Amino acid sequence: MTALAAPLFPSFPANLRPVLVMEPALLPLFSAAGEPFRVMGDVAWSELDAALRRAPATTVVVVDPYAGTHPGDCFPRVRTLLRSFPSVPVVAALQIRPEMTGDVAMLLEWGVSEVVALGPESTPRALSARLRLAHARPFKRALERSLSTYVSLEARQMLMAAAEVAAEGGLAPELAARLGVTPRTLTVRCARADLPAPRQVQAWMRMLLACVLLDDPGRTVYGAAYASGYQTERSLRRAITAFLGMDSTTLRKAGAFATAAEAFNATLRDAREAARERRDR
Known part of the structure; x- marks a missing residue:
C-alpha cells in the first residue's frame, strides 16, 4: 500500500495548525491570531465532512452556532459536526448575552472545546490563546x-x-x-x-x-x-x-x-x- 498523501492542503506546512472558519464574517478576526495557526475559509458546510475525514489531527473548526439557524433550531449543523467528528476541537464564537447562558452551557455539554465571546476583548492575543487551549482538547x-x-x-x-x-x-x-x-x-x-x-x-x-x-x-x-x-x-x-x-x-x-x-x-x-x-x- 502506498504512503498516505497529505489530503487537505498539499502545500500546508506541517508545523502550522489548520483553523477552518465556517463563517466568512469571522475570517478577519481569526486570521489575526497568527502562527502556528493557518486560518482557512474556503470550506463550505456542505464540504466539511469530506474535509474532516482526511484532516490533520491539529485541525480546529470555528463556528458561529447561530449562523444559518432559526429560532428553535437548536444548532443542527454544530450538533451534527460534534456527533460525526467528536475528536475534532470545535470553537464556538458568538456575542454572549445573558439570555444565551443556557445555549452556551448546552454547546459545552455537547463537546464544544472552547467558547469565544465576540467583542472588544477578542484581541489577536486572546483568540490565539483560545485556539491553543482548544488544541487536541x-x-x-x-x-x-x-x-x-x-x-x-x-x-x-x-x-x-x-x-x-x-x-x-x-x-x-x-x-x-x-x-x-x-x-x-x-x-x-x-x-x-x-x-x-x-x-x-x-x-x-x-x-x-x-x-x-x-x-x-x-x-x-x-x-x-x-x-x-x-x-x-x-x-x-x-x-x-x-x-x-x-x-x-x-x-x-x-x-x-x-x-x-x-x-x-x-x-x-x-x-x-x-x-x-x-x-x-
Whole structure:
C-alpha cells in the first residue's frame, strides 16, 4: 500500500495548525491570531465532512452556532459536526448575552472545546490563546478521563504534553523539547514518574490518538491513519494488532479508544510495578 498523501492542503506546512472558519464574517478576526495557526475559509458546510475525514489531527473548526439557524433550531449543523467528528476541537464564537447562558452551557455539554465571546476583548492575543487551549482538547479530555487513579500528577502532566505532541506528529525528541528538557533528562523524568521509556510513551500516544479518531463515525481507517501519523493504512492496522491483538474492524465495534485505554493503563501498571521493584532492590 502506498504512503498516505497529505489530503487537505498539499502545500500546508506541517508545523502550522489548520483553523477552518465556517463563517466568512469571522475570517478577519481569526486570521489575526497568527502562527502556528493557518486560518482557512474556503470550506463550505456542505464540504466539511469530506474535509474532516482526511484532516490533520491539529485541525480546529470555528463556528458561529447561530449562523444559518432559526429560532428553535437548536444548532443542527454544530450538533451534527460534534456527533460525526467528536475528536475534532470545535470553537464556538458568538456575542454572549445573558439570555444565551443556557445555549452556551448546552454547546459545552455537547463537546464544544472552547467558547469565544465576540467583542472588544477578542484581541489577536486572546483568540490565539483560545485556539491553543482548544488544541487536541477532545483527545486530552478522553485521555484524562481514562487514566487510572494510580497515575501520579507528574505522570499525568507529562502524558498530556505527550498527547499534544502526538497530535502534531511528534516523537520522543519533540516531547523533550515541549517539556524543555534534554532527551536524557526526559528518560530520567519518565522513570521517576513510573512511566515507560519516552519512545514507548509516544508510540502509545499515537495509538491512542488513532483510536480516538477511529471512534469518529465520520472517519475512515485511512483518514485515522493519516491524521495520527502512520505512513499507511496498513501500518496502522499492523500497529493495532501489535498493541491490542485485534483487527481494526473488531476494535471499532468494541470501542476503539476504550479498548486501547484499558491496554495502556495495563502498560502503566506494569511500569509502576517494575519501578517499585527497582526501588525495593
